[in-house]
Every structure is written in C-alpha cells, then in structure tokens.
Amino acid sequence: MSEASTKSCCSSDSSCCGAANTIAKLLLPIGLVGLGLAVLGLILGLVNHDARPVISWLLGLAFWLTVLLGSLFMVLLFNLFDAGWAVIARRQLEHLIGGFRWVALLFVPLLAITWFYSDPGILWKWMNPDHMLPSGHTVSHDVLYESKAIFLNRFSFTLQAFIFFGAFIFFAEMLRKHSFAMDRDGDTAHVSAMRKLSALGIFVCALSLTFAAINWFMSLEYHWFSTMYGVWFFAGSMRSAIAVLLIILYFQSTKGSLKGIHNESHNYLLGCMALAFTVFWAYISFSQYFLIYQANIPEETFWYQIRHVNVDGSTNSWWWVGLCLIFFHFLVPFLFLLFYKTKVKVKLILFVAIWILVFHLVDLYFNILPSKIAPADNILNYDVRQFSVTFWDLSMIVGVGGIVLWAYRKSLSKNSPIPLRDPRVNESIHCHE
C-alpha cells in the first residue's frame, strides 16, 4: 500500500534504533582507521620491498570492488528487464553503488606505485623489465611478455584503469541520478532513460569488468592464459553483491525503514538468485580447471600447479584452500539454498549470505595471492607464496568496507529508502513468489 510506504519513509531517518545509529556513525571512523593502518602497511611494504602488504591493499580493494560491481550489474539488469519485484531491492543497491568513487580513489596509490616506486613490479611483476623470473631471465627478455606487451604495458594499464572506473562511476551515478530524480518529480520518463542507459551500460560494464579482472588480478601471473577469468570474476561479484544485499535487507527490514515492506517473497527470489549464481560460479570455476586439465599445456597448468604443490612436489597450503572452495564455497551453500525454508527464513538466509561472503574472500585469496617467487640466489627454482591472512589484509578489508558502507548510509540519509514514485513500486511491495 502506498500509505504504508509513505509512513515508513517519513520516519526512515529517525526510526532506526539507537544501536544501528551508533554503528552508522562509527562507519566513517572505522573506515578511516582501517585505511590508516592499511596505508601504514603499504608504506612498510614499500620501504622493506615486501610485496605482501601491497597485495593486502589490492585484496581489500578487490573484495569491495566485487561487491560494488555485482551491485551495479544487478541495477543494470533490473532496469533492463523492468523487474517489478526488485524495485525495493534495487534502491538499496543504488545507495550502495554510490561508493564507487571512493574505491576508485583508493586504487590510485596502486597506480602511483607502478609509476613512481623504485620497483614498479612489486605487485604486477611485468611492470618491472628487470624483474628476475624463475626461468633465469628478466621480464624484458621474456618471450611471453614480449608477445603480450602490446596489451600489458604501464601506459595502457593506467589508461584502462581510468576508463574502467570512469565507466563504472558514470553508469552508477547516472542511474542513481535518474532514480532519485524520479522520487522528486515522479516523471516516468526516467524509467525509459534508465533502461536505455542500462542497455548501453551492460555492454560497456561487462567489457570493463572483464578487462579490469584481466589487468588487475589475472596479470599478477601474466604467463597464464584463461578465457574464463573475466566470467569467474563476474560470478564472484554477483555472489558477493547478492550476499551483501541480503544482509542490508535483513537490517533494513528488522531495524530500519523497510519494516513490513521487505518480506519473505523478496528473500525467496533473492535466495533463488544466490542459488543460481552459486551454481554459475561453480560451473565457471570448474570449467576453467577442467579445460586446463584436459588440454594439459604447461603455460596454463602451472597456475593450478602452484596452487597444489611446491616446486619439490610437496602439497602446499593452497591445495587445502582449493578443496575448501569446492566444498564450502560451492557444495554447502548449494545444498543449503536448495531448500525452500532456507530462502524464506530470514535468519537462515542471513547465515548463508555471511557464509558466501566469507568464502568469496577465500576465493579472492586463492586467485590473487599465490605467485611464483624467484629466490635471488637460485635460478630455475621458485617458491610459492603461501596462504596467510595478515593484519594488513584485515585492516584494508575493514577500512574499505567502512568507507563503502558509510557512503551507503550517506546516500540513504539523503534519499528515500524506497523509490516511492517508481511505477512498479506497488508491484514490488505486493510481490508474491
């Protein structure tokens, strides 16, 4: 009913209970403290020529970048398909993707390192032509790098980073602008404007996401080939975004402004999406492994080999992380989400959402962290960087999370939590599975 939505909207800013308000106020300080610590780690890493704290920066950024990218894609999809049930959920995502600019800003230090630091290849080793590879020669004498240099070079990398973040921020802000403007003027022309934007945006953002994943994460091991990587990144983004959306909707429907509006039918439909993308993630991840396993080409298999054994053939920590991903990132959420009750019972779906987020982070570790490190004294040999969770990882994840959620709260306090004059808002409130 429109009365119900108006009532809850009017009281939205003040109705949050005390605890929620305190947490909301703490988000910015938490974010800043986390980022401050992460900056300290980054500086220490750069001073000591230790790559691990620099990877922490990339990892924490990657986690929230996937959440925001998944959110952006859901907004694009909901607009494109004129989804009626999702109008309320879409508004939460529109608030969330307001955080893109901060994530883009936090990416700048990594770009600065590649231009100004003494070892530009501390993170992406191909950036430094003098970087010594386990094969006994440097990057500049590497045949594979020479072939890939047209794409993988510092200028193109920097330019692409600006283009990709530019595209994400452009589409996020334009969609937000139209959606919030419709709250004020009630002009349904915004609906078709958003749909046209989304039709263009889905192509631009899909390409940007794919190449961003290749540039920023896949190129950490630039010898590798995989046609699945961008899709894997997309699948992970969608899973984490759906999980974050479910958590946000839980708090909004129990303590916030969506009390009595967000109901079990919405949870059911989002739970179905979570199930679908759980299967999709497994399908993509397995396909990547399967094709590389079947073809058995050394340029491709090494990527999985360093995630299984050390150079001496002993099983390393990534083997266990990999198994963990199969059983806990796929099988457990899959079996759990199959049940109808899981999808409609708020507490159960909240549990699955948190579970998926935790293992999404493990998935990012698995994809970002392992790398061949050439020991300075021993050519034709290498160490594999092992699994570890450091203090800098956690401070970056908490830091970026604080900023992203603070941006969400800020957007929420300025604009309605429900798109009151969206032509389909009634359909969303009365959505029935």
Added chain:
Amino acid sequence: MPATDNNTFGIAATFRTAPDVYHACEKVRDAGYTRWDSYTPFPIHGIHHAMGLKRSKVPIFTFLGGVTGFLTGLSIVAYMNFNYPLIVGGKPYFSPVFPFPIFYELTILLAAFGTLGGMFILNRLPRHHHPLFDYEPFLKTSDDTFMIVIESTDPTFNEDKVRAVLGEAGGEDISIIQAED
C-alpha cells in the same frame, strides 16, 4: 436415503467473487477436510495458505532423480574405465575431473525426469476424463465463477455436513457431482 451413495464424486458449491472463495477456503480448511479443491478462473495470491496446502513433494523426486543420475554417471565411467582400461591423454583411469560432464549431465537429465515423473505421480496423471467435466456450471470456472468441490473420498465426508459447511461458507448452487459410471 443413504448419506452418500457409491456413485458420488463430491459436492460442489459456486462462489461469485475471489474474496468469497478465499474465505470459504479458509472455512473448509478449518472444518478439517483434506480431499478437496478450489477452482478459479485466475490465480489468487495466497490461496494456498487459505486452503492449508503444504509445499509440493515434487522436489523429493527431483532430488532422488539427481542423485540417481550422478551415481549412474559415476558407475558408468568407473565400470567402463576399469573393465576396458585405456590411457587417453595421459589421464588416470579414474578421476572426478575428466568425466565430470558425464556425471553432471546425467544428474540434470535424471533430475528433470524425476521432476516430470514426480509431477505426474503426485497429480495422478495421465487422466483423460474427470467427473467435473460433466457438471455444466464447472465450465464457468474458466470464465467468471469460483468453485469449491469437496470429494467423497475425504475420510470425514458426510453429505449433510458438507452441504452445511459449504452453505455456511457462502456457497451457492450446492450440488452433488456424479462419479463416472
């Protein structure tokens, strides 16, 4: 006159509006009947709650079909590769990786068969005719009429009581439907 004769399929009552039939469903549900159904020209949201319907049991058939498919695929590959060992592409005789598409496809195929079969079994299909088709007013349930039919196979079926319940619920034209001869 006997309360029910063997030739009775059930007792039907018609309703004029969707809220009428919705509330009537709640009354019939609360009266404790289990073998009955409501017929409406369009889907009414929430009527499964009003009727007290439980979740469908089809997913059980789907799951059993899926598990059967997965195990079938597993056995096919294991049996063939050990019965007639061939080294292909340097791969081991058995591994969960290379034959996974077989497991996976058979899981999906048999889960789909399980779903279809489960749906047929639970709906008691195939069935070429139904006693309600002989009842003229029933045809209007695809137009502008709502109907509740309590079937004589219900354990607590008693003609007078059923008539009373349907009448109290606001049903009109309460009449006996003859079973097929």
